[in-house]
Amino acid sequence: MIYYLVWRSNLFFESVLKGNAMGKTKKQHYVPRMYIKRFGYGTEDNPRISVLKKAEGTVLHNQNPENFASKRFFYDTTEDVIEDVLKRDLEIFTSIKKSRFYHDEQLTEHTLSRMEGAYKELLDSIEANPEIIYEDKPRAIFISFVNELAYRTKSFRDRMDTITSKTEDVLSKMCDNLGLDEDTKRKTIEENCIPGINIQLENILSLGPTLQTMKILLENYDWFIGYNDTELDFVISDNPAQTVWCHLNDICIPISKQIAIVMRVKDDKAPMVSIDKAKDNIIDMSMKGVIAYNMMQISMAQLYLFGSEKAINFMKSINELLNVYGKGGE
Numbered sequence: 554m555i556y557y558l559v560w561r562s563n564l565f566f567e568s569v570l571k572g573n574a575m576g577k578t579k580k581q582h583y584v585p586r587m588y589i590k591r592f593g594y595g596t597e598d599n600p601r602i603s604v605l606k607k608a609e610g611t612v613l614h615n616q617n618p619e620n621f622a623s624k625r626f627f628y629d630t631t632e633d634v635i636e637d638v639l640k641r642d643l644e645i646f647t648s649i650k651k652s653r654f655y656h657d658e659q660l661t662e663h664t665l666s667r668m669e670g671a672y673k674e675l676l677d678s679i680e681a682n683p684e685i686i687y688e689d690k691p692r693a694i695f696i697s698f699v700n701e702l703a704y705r706t707k708s709f710r711d712r713m714d715t716i717t718s719k720t721e722d723v724l725s726k727m728c729d730n731l732g733l734d735e736d737t738k739r740k741t742i743e744e745n746c747i748p749g750i751n752i753q754l755e756n757i758l759s760l761g762p763t764l765q766t767m768k769i770l771l772e773n774y775d776w777f778i779g780y781n782d783t784e785l786d787f788v789i790s791d792n793p794a795q796t797v798w799c800h801l802n803d804i805c806i807p808i809s810k811q812i813a814i815v816m817r818v819k820d821d822k823a824p825m826v827s828i829d830k831a832k833d834n835i836i837d838m839s840m841k842g843v844i845a846y847n848m849m850q851i852s853m854a855q856l857y858l859f860g861s862e863k864a865i866n867f868m869k870s871i872n873e874l875l876n877v878y879g880k881g882g883e
Contacts, residue, residue, distance in 0.1 A: 581629075581662050583706045584622035584791055587673040591809050592789055592860045593618065603865035605858040605872060607790075607851065612869050614862055621857055622791045624707060628661035630750060635660060638755035661754055665705065672698045680809050683778040687834070692776075693767070695814065699806055700766040703797035704756035708855040713749030721746045756798075769800060770816060777831045779805065779813035781838040786810035788860030788868055790850040803827060805846040810861060813838075813846070844871070851875065 593602035604613045604621060636643065657663065675694050678685055685691045703709070721742050728738040756762040781787055787807035796804045803826040804816040815836055817825060826849055827842035836842075851858060851872055858868055 578659060578662050578666075579625050580619075580623045581625070581627040582623040583627055584702070584789075584793060585665075585669050585672070586618050587669055588676070588702070588793075589618040589622065589789070589859050591676065592787065592807070592864075594861055602859050603862045605860075605865050605869050607854045607856060607858060607872065610869065610872055610876065612865055614865075618859075621859070622706075627707070628665070628754070629658045630661065630754065631658065632656050634748075634751055634754065635758075638751055639759055641761055642759055661758060664758065665701070668697070668701070676808055679814070680812055683808075683812055683814075686776065686778065686814055692771075696767045696770055697763055699770075699794050699797050700763045701757055702806075703766075703794040704753055704762075706792045706855070708792035708795070708853075709798070710749040710753045711855070713747075713752045717746045717749060766797065770797075770804075773800075774804070774816040774818055775831075777815040777817065777834055777836045779815045779829075779836045779838055779842075781811045781813065781843055783838060783840045783843050784863075785840060785843045785847070785867060786861045786864040787813060787843065788847050788850055788858055788864050790854030790859070791857045792853045792855050793850065795853040796849065801826070805849070807846075810864070847871070848875075 589602060590600045593600055595601035600618055601615050602618045602621075604616050605611075606613070671694065675691060675698065678691065679695070686695060724742050724745060725738065728741055733741070787810050789807055794806060797806075802818040802820070802823040805813050805826065806816075807813040815827075815831075817823075817831075827836075827838075827845045829836050829839050829842040847864070847868055848871060851868065858865065858872075860868070
């Protein structure tokens with residue numbers, strides 16, 4: 554944890570001090586492109602991906618990862634919001650506010666962009682030698698990666714906005730029923746209804762939430778390397794790590810089409826997504842196990858599933874079956 558604090562703080566300070574030097578970014582990806590590319594094909598200069606559009610059930614092959622899982626100015630915000638989500642951090646790192654780049658509305662995007670370089674290097678290293686996940690430094694950085702992956706998506710923000718909206722409706726009706734004046738009603742709603750972007754950015758930028766994720770994953774889960782030698786590749790969705798913030802019993806984070814890091818809760822009686830057994834910290838995936846984890850990606854997906862041509866064609870069939878059973882077998 555000490556290593557993570559130093560590493561994370563240094564990267565954040567670099568983003569604050571050099572933020573505007575990166576220029577204005579319009580298209581901001583809420584799933585890192587470097588992560589999506591790991592499940593596709595093509596070349597380094599011309600990466601391609603196959604895409605399943607979940608709702609329509611249609612497949613697009615030979616696609617550019619650049620064109621998916623992004624939204625214009627998605628992380629842009631005001632200085633007031635940044636100050637709110639970093640209020641605990643600013644008590645410790647007071648010098649942050651002295652930098653003029655602290656006032657950059659794209660501070661979050663610039664921070665994520667710098668971290669993605671370090672995450673790509675880590676994932677490449679894990680793919681080449683998966684055993685390094687049991688070393689303290691790589692594991693700390695990996696936890697930082699999966700924490701961001703879990704909270705940075707459009708799906709997560711939309712969920713938080715929905716909860717906030719419903720809470721606001723309930724509080725508004727309660728205040729009206731109690732005969733409270735409009736000023737008291739407004740203050741009550743402001744104090745209890747936090748915008749989705751504030752919740753999201755706090756989980757992405759602030760040290761506290763990531764350290765909490767680190768504590769949970771290290772204390773409550775056993776870690777395994779999952780090897781997929783089946784004919785079906787791992788796939789990911791546009792909401793690939795919801796299992797982390799849901800604290801699911803069985804968390805699978807694919808590193809590539811053939812390798813995943815699997816975290817299973819330390820409870821022999823807890824139900825798991827896959828029934829594949831571990832031996833000496835290794836899980837040799839069966840076809841059923843890969844399908845089970847890929848189906849989790851479909852269930853978490855908001856719009857898209859990403860992968861190789863063969864894998865996406867197969868998951869299209871699975872998606873069709875899920876839609877049929879979801880409609881009561883019509």
